[in-house]
Amino acid sequence: MLKFICDDNLGKLAKWLRTLGYDTLFELTIEDGEMVSLALKEDRIILSRDTKLSRFKIKDKYLLIQSEKPLEQLKQVIDHFKLKIDKDNLFSRCMVCNQPLQEIKKEKIKDRLHPYVYQTQENFVYCSVCDRIYWAGTHVEKMAKKLSERGIV
C-alpha cells in the first residue's frame, strides 16, 4: 500500500486516508524541507495544496491537491494513484494518530462504555497510542455512507 504525508492544510484528508487504511502522516508544525526528507526516507507521497513544493524536484512523490473539499481531495488521490480500496482495511487505523487498531474484548473495557453501547455492540477496536476505543456505531456508518455516495467503496 502507498504511504502518504499531508501538509498542514490537509488534516481532514489525512483522516479520510487513515479511515481507508492508508498510513498517512500529518503534522501541523513541519517545515517543507523536513517534510520532503521524511517523505523520501519513509517512501511516502506528499499531498499538498502548495505549488511551491514543486521546487524540491520530487515529481512522482508529490501530488498537488486541487479542491478545498476533503472528499473531493480524497477522490483526486484515489483516481490519481488508481487506489483499490479494500473494505477489510476500512477503519483499521486510528483517525487521530495513524496507529493500526487492535481488537479488544468488550468485557475488558466495560467500564469505559455507555451501557447501551456495551449491550448493542460486539466488535471493538482500540488504539494503543491514544487509547481511543472505536466501534461500528452511527459515526462509522455515516462515514461509510459518504464514501459509498461518492463511489469510493
Ligand SMILES: [Zn+2]
Ligand atoms: Zn490513536
